[in-house]
Amino acid sequence: MLRIGIFGASGYTGQELLRLLLRHPEVRVDVVTSRQYKGQPVADVFPLFVGLTDLEFSDATPEIIAESADLVFLALPHGTSMQFAPAFFRTGKKIIDLSADFRLRSVDAYEQWYGKHGAADLIREAVYGMPELYREAIGRTRFVAVPGCYPTGAILGLAPVLREHWIDTKTIIVDAKSGASGAGREPQTASLFCEVNGGFKAYKIGQHRHTPEMEQELGLLAGVDVTVLFTPHLAPMNRGILSTIYATLEREVTASDLVDLYREHYERDKFVRVYKPGLFPNVSAIRGSNYCDIGLAVDKRTKRVVIVSAVDNLIKGASGAAVQCMNVMCGFPEAAGLDMVGLAP
């Protein structure tokens, strides 16, 4: 059994990692840390684990954790991850970082959108944790940076048409709708039930920090610079991101052509499901699962493709992707511990 440590396990991605790993056939979680809940049983903080684990939150240091873990997940906020990642890296252990700190290959881009980077020389060690794009590199590295939740839906939704140069790369709009767990488990007024329920809003229009991450990966796929207009929205649901993606087509294609292209492109990718023409994903079809579902339409009147992708932001958009990367890194079956069917209704 691979021994696992989760560093910063008191948020929603930490809870979800633990949920997935407790049922993973090849691993055992040995240590979970949380400064806030230090000394408390995990099951007291997250009652879904009552009877399923005796783990307590600790505030162990990276060095201590590295002694009892073969692989660590960092489920920390950006800015914090970079403070701890180097110490873990030096121990020679495998690291899967769920923060934004090592996703951008350009230090300049990071510092423009996030602020000062404190571990810039580690950036080159990180592989972007999207097996659909970088399966082999993930299999060879011991340091993975898990993609952001919004970029996951956008990149998987756009990769085939960008690689094939079917769209005008200057016309991409990503209009994404996310459940409230994307805002994290920190108490804040805007995340209260009464503020979210019955409401719907756009936020950080054209200014969200996931924009440069999308542009980096989409640019690599297209082979040219790509500019994305990204508008995130907060929807009154716990989980899920539905991304409605618009771009102008450079050639005349049908929805069937697109479906064929996507199915071929994702042939080896068990967790991407391409819908037949005329069907489009609903968040309720992927909630609780590791799938990214994709539907494709062509609007002939305006010569645009409309791509709809759906992911569970806590699974395929975070902790599920992290486990998938672990599987690839460790030579486990890629779907180990991840073959959940979505929970509907």
Next chain:
Amino acid sequence: MLRIGIFGASGYTGQELLRLLLRHPEVRVDVVTSRQYKGQPVADVFPLFVGLTDLEFSDATPEIIAESADLVFLALPHGTSMQFAPAFFRTGKKIIDLSADFRLRSVDAYEQWYGKHGAADLIREAVYGMPELYREAIGRTRFVAVPGCYPTGAILGLAPVLREHWIDTKTIIVDAKSGASGAGREPQTASLFCEVNGGFKAYKIGQHRHTPEMEQELGLLAGVDVTVLFTPHLAPMNRGILSTIYATLEREVTASDLVDLYREHYERDKFVRVYKPGLFPNVSAIRGSNYCDIGLAVDKRTKRVVIVSAVDNLIKGASGAAVQCMNVMCGFPEAAGLDMVGLAP
């Protein structure tokens, strides 16, 4: 007191009309019809009216209703409204139709998107019921066609930039998110609580029937043909539509310039609220009110304007607009019975 009849009052727009009219200072509702609930007290079907009205649903004919009503609202499905509107029109009474049947000025467009029109010669009598665009014509007519819920948010969101030719009319995308009441009160699997709650989906991508209505009015505003790519979505909330609207700017402007333009444009329009730069509407700010709230952003990187508008689909997007038209038609203060503050939380 103006005597009112509501024809087809058992759906959500009928219920909302009654809710508004029961508190309107100038009117009295005398008759409400419903074949399904004929003979039943309104308060048994809609318990929010317990103790507030003794009305019973009837199945009176247009001729009978016209005897006891000075003005009738038709809260019927499209296709049905056209069957009854001519009879009401012949009685000489004022008519406010909430269906889609008389919104399109072109019979061809209607028949292309909806099917055969059975009262085509009445189309020319109808005034499009958006006081912000047609206040004077509404004041002179006795037949109003109330706009659709989606077009309301889209048109109010786009009118100023179209009139001033600030945007490229071939680049408009309307990505709208609606609460479930937009699907009506007819029982159907897709509208069940368990199907909607926790889910989020796009539907009728590029094919929704509100598209030609938007294009008609936006084209009139722009003075040229306008093509809109319209994607409606179903959000897990009861009320409200948030429209995120994209278009390429034809000139360099700032968000402040846009706010100034919109405030000037809507100076006389009490129910349009233009937010200051940097703020954007949330459905929870307008739910339960007759306001259309608008926020404006410029994405310099992609030279696009992003317009966010929010309306309560049952009020400003249907029954509130209908009452507002009634006020204009009858010479009442335009805000009579409509000065509710939104209900939040």
Next chain:
Amino acid sequence: MLRIGIFGASGYTGQELLRLLLRHPEVRVDVVTSRQYKGQPVADVFPLFVGLTDLEFSDATPEIIAESADLVFLALPHGTSMQFAPAFFRTGKKIIDLSADFRLRSVDAYEQWYGKHGAADLIREAVYGMPELYREAIGRTRFVAVPGCYPTGAILGLAPVLREHWIDTKTIIVDAKSGASGAGREPQTASLFCEVNGGFKAYKIGQHRHTPEMEQELGLLAGVDVTVLFTPHLAPMNRGILSTIYATLEREVTASDLVDLYREHYERDKFVRVYKPGLFPNVSAIRGSNYCDIGLAVDKRTKRVVIVSAVDNLIKGASGAAVQCMNVMCGFPEAAGLDMVGLAP
């Protein structure tokens, strides 16, 4: 116009007070205080007020407020209200306190359930703000303590059967289900959207601080000591409390007898609606209104009455009741500013 001050206006009851008072025909809100938001426009904090008020939050002292207000509402947490109430009282102004600090007539009971009372001598000045029980006393006082949200539904639900001695006072169980706004607008993990949505829980079983308040008023109605087993629950909705109340009947009565008794009892009380036998209230029938709806059943097999009452916790359970008391205190029509029909759907 009566000049109003709201002291502590940044919570949900403060927001709701302002919402109601902005549309009240007899008053004008002149000052609202909030330490947290001092200097900020109210409409920036609560966007539903955009365009409706130019008020800014201040941190004025009681003495300053008293100069520009004829009546003040204290929308403060318990324990805080008692620090400011004496200063307001000394100015001779009318005071309506929405906290728990002056509801209990017994200082001992207060200190047992809440902690040290810092203004015990003011308790005797306060009238319990339930017009259905104390209309005349409220009309004569200048200091009202507005009932708690849970006690409102429980007391109105039980008053008639207790006064008439139809039930065994030792058998009362109040099983109440509240929306999340009852927990207030302070950020805390347990009130986050993702913690509440999809969940349902009981809390403080038999230990909630509203218990002694219920027992005080129910005991006065019964003329003997009453012990209540009260179990509050958190339901995934914004507003509303549904109370399901059980008690053993002391005589053989039918649901019709109960309905007759309740209708007679509440004949003068416009905001209590007693349903006909077989019908029971739904929170959606009273949300957004000042009504307390009551349904009545007899379970012959177990000789119990089952009483179901529903109130909007922010209106009839707090700010609406406060306005109703203001109307009675000031000689306005009791329903002034409160005749909203509930918002459904």
Next chain:
Amino acid sequence: MLRIGIFGASGYTGQELLRLLLRHPEVRVDVVTSRQYKGQPVADVFPLFVGLTDLEFSDATPEIIAESADLVFLALPHGTSMQFAPAFFRTGKKIIDLSADFRLRSVDAYEQWYGKHGAADLIREAVYGMPELYREAIGRTRFVAVPGCYPTGAILGLAPVLREHWIDTKTIIVDAKSGASGAGREPQTASLFCEVNGGFKAYKIGQHRHTPEMEQELGLLAGVDVTVLFTPHLAPMNRGILSTIYATLEREVTASDLVDLYREHYERDKFVRVYKPGLFPNVSAIRGSNYCDIGLAVDKRTKRVVIVSAVDNLIKGASGAAVQCMNVMCGFPEAAGLDMVGLAP
């Protein structure tokens, strides 16, 4: 691999059965029936199965199904199940019936609460499918009647105190709150999103058909007749039942005594989790899992026990219990295919 047929698979319990069985290590689903969806791929009707199954709905007869199935689940409405169960029984196959038709041992009781029974002689063949009470009998039978969702929470919540005679059997009140999936997937106005969301109501007070089922099993546990006052409520959530159960204690015990009793009682029962004193279950801790969680309190002031139990109505309250019974009947590990951790948030 055990070959499975699901008869009547187009409702929520059918969908859930399929969800569970697709991931069960010992079985293969070979046929699913639905008259409504005959000929349609399951994945078109329930998109969460896209890519996971090629099954199509058929309208095969019991005889045909019996040929290709070793065990059939009947996921039919009550009244319909009794029409098909005899045909399946005659084929000698194992049957697990999820309807109410074979839960009541008394034909009289059935006919009093449900109507005429068309297969009364089969009642004696059925074992009540609650392994926590009847594990051995289930292991020996080939016909199981799965308990109702409400009775599951009530019976597991009360079994230990009834068996030990710690409570007065005439004082039991079950106040239960259910998610909307309990009402099924048939389109009906009362189940629409807009009718349920933001609402909360009691229904069928003292008259719900699950009452005799509770009384039958609780009576057997107590050894005397038991009368239950049962009040179901509809809560705005998809899944889950929280039951708050009240009874008068016959002896002085503490919450710790109760917890000890329950833990001992359920020692062998992996799917019952008894919380430590002071903690109570939240629906969000069991949603998506097969657990029944139980919390226990004593209200000294009124000498009552308050028991709170929580189950996912579609899993432990229906399809999960059915799979658990299958495991026991077929000698599989009792938790096979059922070891999901709940989905939170």
